[in-house]
Amino acid sequence: MAIAISVNGKEHALDVEPEMPLLWALRETLGLTGTKFGCGISACGACTVLLDGRAVRSCTLPSSAANGKHVTTIEGLAQDGALHKVQRAWIAHQVPQCGYCQSGVIMAVAGLLAQIPKPTDDEIDAGITNICRCGTFARMRTAIHDAADSVGVAS
Amino acid sequence: MKSGKLKKWSRRAFIGAGTVAGGGFLLGVAGFTFAPSRYSLVSADAAEKGQLTTWITITPDNFITILIPHCEMGQGTPTALAMMAAEELEADWSLVRVQEAPALDAYANGYIVRAAGGNYVPAVMARGVDYGAYKLAEWFGFQVTGGSTAVRSTGEYGMRVAGAAAKEMLVAAAAKQWGVSASECTAKSSRVTHATSGRSATFGELARAAATQPVPTSPALKNPDSFTIRRTSPTRLDIPSKVDGSAKYAIDFTTPGMSMLYAAIEMAPAHGGTLVSVDTTPADAMPGVKKVVKLEEAVAVVADSFWRARRALASLKPEFSDAGHGDVSTASIFAAFDKALGAPPDVPKNAAKVVTADYRAPFLAHATMSPMVCTAKVEGDRAEVWTGVQDPLNARSVAAKALGIPAANVHVTNFLLGGGFGRGLPFNFDYVDLGVRVAKAMSPAPVKTIWSRENDIQHDYYRGAALSRHAGALDADGRPLAAHSNYTGGGNGEAVFMPYAIAAKNAKEKKAVHPIRLGQWRSVLNSQHGFFKESFIDEMAHAAGTDPFEFRRGLLGDQPRFKAALEKAAAMSNWGTPLPPGEGRGIAICESFGTIAAEVAHVAVSPEGRLKVLHVYAAVDCGDVINMDSATAQVEGGIIFALSAALLSEITIKAGRVVEKNFRDYPMIHIADAPKVTTAFIRSDAPLGGLGEPCVPPLAPAVVNAIHAAVGIRVRELPIKNTSLKKT
Ligand code: FES
Numbered sequence: 001m002a003i004a005i006s007v008n009g010k011e012h013a014l015d016v017e018p019e020m021p022l023l024w025a026l027r028e029t030l031g032l033t034g035t036k037f038g039c040g041i042s043a044c045g046a047c048t049v050l051l052d053g054r055a056v057r058s059c060t061l062p063s064s065a066a067n068g069k070h071v072t073t074i075e076g077l078a079q080d081g082a083l084h085k086v087q088r089a090w091i092a093h094q095v096p097q098c099g100y101c102q103s104g105v106i107m108a109v110a111g112l113l114a115q116i117p118k119p120t121d122d123e124i125d126a127g128i129t130n131i132c133r134c135g136t137f138a139r140m141r142t143a144i145h146d147a148a149d150s151v152g153v154a155s
Numbered sequence: 156m157k158s159g160k161l162k163k164w165s166r167r168a169f170i171g172a173g174t175v176a177g178g179g180f181l182l183g184v185a186g187f188t189f190a191p192s193r194y195s196l197v198s199a200d201a202a203e204k205g206q207l208t209t210w211i212t213i214t215p216d217n218f219i220t221i222l223i224p225h226c227e228m229g230q231g232t233p234t235a236l237a238m239m240a241a242e243e244l245e246a247d248w249s250l251v252r253v254q255e256a257p258a259l260d261a262y263a264n265g266y267i268v269r270a271a272g273g274n275y276v277p278a279v280m281a282r283g284v285d286y287g288a289y290k291l292a293e294w295f296g297f298q299v300t301g302g303s304t305a306v307r308s309t310g311e312y313g314m315r316v317a318g319a320a321a322k323e324m325l326v327a328a329a330a331k332q333w334g335v336s337a338s339e340c341t342a343k344s345s346r347v348t349h350a351t352s353g354r355s356a357t358f359g360e361l362a363r364a365a366a367t368q369p370v371p372t373s374p375a376l377k378n379p380d381s382f383t384i385r386r387t388s389p390t391r392l393d394i395p396s397k398v399d400g401s402a403k404y405a406i407d408f409t410t411p412g413m414s415m416l417y418a419a420i421e422m423a424p425a426h427g428g429t430l431v432s433v434d435t436t437p438a439d440a441m442p443g444v445k446k447v448v449k450l451e452e453a454v455a456v457v458a459d460s461f462w463r464a465r466r467a468l469a470s471l472k473p474e475f476s477d478a479g480h481g482d483v484s485t486a487s488i489f490a491a492f493d494k495a496l497g498a499p500p501d502v503p504k505n506a507a508k509v510v511t512a513d514y515r516a517p518f519l520a521h522a523t524m525s526p527m528v529c530t531a532k533v534e535g536d537r538a539e540v541w542t543g544v545q546d547p548l549n550a551r552s553v554a555a556k557a558l559g560i561p562a563a564n565v566h567v568t569n570f571l572l573g574g575g576f577g578r579g580l581p582f583n584f585d586y587v588d589l590g591v592r593v594a595k596a597m598s599p600a601p602v603k604t605i606w607s608r609e610n611d612i613q614h615d616y617y618r619g620a621a622l623s624r625h626a627g628a629l630d631a632d633g634r635p636l637a638a639h640s641n642y643t644g645g646g647n648g649e650a651v652f653m654p655y656a657i658a659a660k661n662a663k664e665k666k667a668v669h670p671i672r673l674g675q676w677r678s679v680l681n682s683q684h685g686f687f688k689e690s691f692i693d694e695m696a697h698a699a700g701t702d703p704f705e706f707r708r709g710l711l712g713d714q715p716r717f718k719a720a721l722e723k724a725a726a727m728s729n730w731g732t733p734l735p736p737g738e739g740r741g742i743a744i745c746e747s748f749g750t751i752a753a754e755v756a757h758v759a760v761s762p763e764g765r766l767k768v769l770h771v772y773a774a775v776d777c778g779d780v781i782n783m784d785s786a787t788a789q790v791e792g793g794i795i796f797a798l799s800a801a802l803l804s805e806i807t808i809k810a811g812r813v814v815e816k817n818f819r820d821y822p823m824i825h826i827a828d829a830p831k832v833t834t835a836f837i838r839s840d841a842p843l844g845g846l847g848e849p850c851v852p853p854l855a856p857a858v859v860n861a862i863h864a865a866v867g868i869r870v871r872e873l874p875i876k877n878t879s880l881k882k883t
């Protein structure tokens with residue numbers, strides 16, 4: 001049976017095995033390659049997307065778990081052509097280096113700010129456990145605080 | 156590596172100009188004519204003939220496009236290189252666009268590296284010369300991004316000259332049009348102006364005419380004091396695409412209009428091992444599976460999705476030979492190191508105090524954020540390859556060799572790299588080699604072979620493990636008489652170099668071979684030797700009863716660049732001011748790739764022995780800085796990369812194979828563990844040094860030296876997690 005999900009506001013009937021991780025359904029079935037594969041075991045966060053607004057690691061999430069839910073990927077974070085405040089802060093602070101981890105980090109931060117609009121440093125430490133091999137952590141932290149302080153279009 | 160005179164070379168030999176469709180202007184540097192007797196300015200159709208490294212194009216719409224012969228791996232290299240050209244060109248930075256040059260002979264950047272002088276080419280690059288399958292390679296056919304050379308060679312000797320030449324041609328075209336002397340015209344912000352008559356024209360308007368101007372033989376370069384683009388922080392050109400998901404890495408490529416296949420692979424766990432047997436039946440029957448491909452050293456499952464391929468692969472129980480390495484382990488390798496080192500080096504008999512120490516560094520994996528990926532389509536004697544490498548030209552010859560076809564028949568498209576760190580350097584292209592062989596078995600279908608993280612961690616070209624045995628001597632006044640070392644695991648003059656004025660300092664390599672596959676890891680051999688030599692000098696300082704900063708400083712009298720960097724880092728960190736109990740500062744300084752980096756780590760160790768690195772201060776002398784902000788990001792990134800390794804990383808070997816598999820047993824630090832980093836650049840008159848790597852080597856010794864200052868425990872083995880920091 002097809003899996004009914006809404007991805008970035010668009011309805012899809014996914015004809016994949018229920019246990020196929022959402023990551024691969026997004027990337028290979030729907031062609032949304034902004035969500036990245038880094039480890040496949042929920043250890044790095046490169047595959048983070050929002051599931052009904054909450055950050056989840058899609059590499060271990062069966063597609064069936066997204067049935068009837070709303071998925072937001074990095075491609076759907078901007079609203080009406082306006083970048084999300086996390087994306088804007090990321091540009092302002094020139095966070096990405098290679099960039100490979102950043103879709104996942106940005107989604108994780110968007111999820112964190114939806115839960116905790118103004119996180120403390122400790123809350124950031126607890127909430128953001130993504131790996132960035134390029135070591136952009138200091139800039140991420142500044143950008144998170146900056147995004148939290150900004151009056152954002154999208155939240 | 157000492158700064159030396161750069162070899163003379165003819166600017167003229169490398170410059171050519173022509174027009175592009177629509178009346179644009181094209182200026183580039185030719186890569187073929189090296190011998191002075193054979194140089195000639197290339198003709199206007201050189202671009203069509205592929206004889207030009209077309210670096211600068213100006214189109215009538217006034218946009219400037221700069222083609223960059225280096226890959227973007229996250230260091231902002233293309234932006235920095237474009238800045239160097241735009242500076243000399245007097246361009247309006249907002250009108251500059253950047254493209255990565257395709258993998259063609261004409262874009263080989265090897266000749267630029269060579270022009271910069273033999274002794275200035277890091278070992279990595281020298282090795283990069285490819286004796287492979289195609290003609291130019293014999294001389295200088297590589298297009299590598301590594302060894303921190305991009306800005307130092309291509310930028311300094313290619314981009315600047317090209318920019319300056321283009322400007323002179325634009326000015327000459329304007330002067331001719333207006334019937335005035337070129338010397339009365341000025342270029343600024345992509346516009347040429349004749350002040351006296353008030354006339355001006357944009358570069359775009361002048362492009363067509365400029366293209367017909369003679370190419371200047373020796374364009375004048377700007378005085379650094381008048382730089383307006385360099386030393387600023389324009390935003391990096393690649394960043395917008397990296398926050399909206401549109402940036403394309405090799406894993407993101409799909410063949411347009413063709414349905415693609417995916418492959419998952421399992422390789423012989425011991426390097427050099429081969430596939431003995433595999434019963435393919437369980438996989439054959441699984442959904443989506445097209446074929447199980449048996450290769451000499453691996454088995455691949457090809458399916459219509461990567462996940463299906465992986466699931467089917469997991470059902471197989473392939474048997475591999477261990478290549479006779481079944482009893483190789485970390486313990487056996489270090490035992491061989493220990494034996495090769497023998498007794499500590501001799502020190503002078505008249506020493507008042509002798510200091511000895513062994514230091515140990517583990518194997519390390521690169522673990523680039525993006526796993527290795529290669530998509531290939533093989534049809535007869537032709538192949539298309541889509542991948543991410545630090546050297547597309549070498550990747551092309553690897554593919555050609557694997558397929559037994561001429562390199563000219565292979566087309567490589569290179570994608571953004573999800574981190575390089577040396578994994579994507581020439582001679583490390585096993586993923587291309589494997590990928591094209593899998594695709595050949597499925598010809599003519601395009602196949603994307605994606606390495607799992609497990610493949611990546613277990614089949615890397617590792618940073619070598621090493622053991623180093625040191626002996627030093629102090630006189631009765633605490634002055635050092637000797638600091639010697641014997642080491643295993645490789646080294647070179649740059650890595651073992653100690654800048655200190657110590658009468659006797661010999662570093663000798665002792666050979667102990669092992670079968671673990673090695674490669675270049677960010678900062679190469681400096682990564683181990685920085686830890687060894689800067690830990691040992693710290694131990695000597697303590698033995699002498701002198702503050703470790705003052706001890707080093709006192710030995711740097713004839714090394715002004717080192718001394719300045721050391722003093723700067725110490726001052727930034729408030730060296731010498733009191734700290735709470737359990738906290739300490741450690742200092743270290745290393746030169747690599749022409750750059751001197753001094754770092755101070757400020758750490759706290761809890762009574763339970765938990766370590767937290769609070770702050771790292773870096774004073775960096777890389778000559779001069781192109782893009783201040785992305786240079787700072789490189790320092791920050793290098794420090795975090797080095798810290799993850801220093802604290803946590805270790806590849807261990809058992810039965811000839813790598814034990815670690817993924818980020819759970821090869822963990823990385825998170826944002827919670829990341830210290831504050833404060834960076835200062837020192838502008839010296841030294842030639843431009845690298846930035847991607849030089850901040851790695853001093854980090855580990857700065858941290859272990861700080862731990863010693865904090866709790867008196869001397870860590871002599873990396874990663875630090877293997878030593879208990881609980882005070883007893
Ligand atoms: S790929 Fe999902 S957490 Fe790493």
Ligand code: FES
Nearest residue numbers: 098099132133134
């Ligand atoms: S930016 Fe490269 S891994 Fe984070």
